[in-house]
Amino acid sequence: MPEEEIAHRLAEIRDQLYDALGVKTTADRSLVEHKLEISQMSCLFHVGLSLADWGAPQVGLLAAWLRWLNALNLSRVRNPIVVLVGVVYPSGYFYRARSLSKLAVLRRDISLLANDPEFGATVHMLPELCGVRFSDVEQWIREYVEDVDHEVLRRLIRAHFSRMLGFGERTLSMYQAAQVVKAALNDPSVRMSAS
Numbered sequence: 001m002p003e004e005e006i007a008h009r010l011a012e013i014r015d016q017l018y019d020a021l022g023v024k025t026t027a028d029r030s031l032v033e034h035k036l037e038i039s040q041m042s043c044l045f046h047v048g049l050s051l052a053d054w055g056a057p058q059v060g061l062l063a064a065w066l067r068w069l070n071a072l073n074l075s076r077v078r079n080p081i082v083v084l085v086g087v088v089y090p091s092g093y094f095y096r097a098r099s100l101s102k103l104a105v106l107r108r109d110i111s112l113l114a115n116d117p118e119f120g121a122t123v124h125m126l127p128e129l130c131g132v133r134f135s136d137v138e139q140w141i142r143e144y145v146e147d148v149d150h151e152v153l154r155r156l157i158r159a160h161f162s163r164m165l166g167f168g169e170r171t172l173s174m175y176q177a178a179q180v181v182k183a184a185l186n187d188p189s190v191r192m193s194a195s
Contacts, residue, residue: 010064042079051089059109066119131171134161148190156184
């Protein structure tokens, strides 16, 4: 990605931040710093990437974003500002085997950013998320889902975790599990009838 394209993409990301803070894109940097300073909440930016899209352009853009953030005077900001970059890669043994070299490049690039003195201790590698088991989803249902028939919801979701012929249980990727749960929650049969 040429320098000018990185600058253009960085401007788009910066504009989204300005918009989220409710300031004009032409506002002075000091106004952004002030908005972050008086914010009562943490600021979370989430970027989702596919492993297939990872490469030098994404590394360059991420480094440019970190430089821009580090140039802000955040000494009086009380709540954390977090940029979470999630990388999705295919589940399944064969797909993952084909992605191993790309995954190694991604790990190397993030490690280089994390150890770059320019960014100090601002970059951290989080543990990789493993496959989701039915028990993980079941616990989430118990703790966070209300106003639905839990048994019907469990039954709808469990079907996706069953192996062929019903022998054993399989795991799903985070993406697949989220799709399954979303579809199940939208199913009219899980709605509790008013009594």
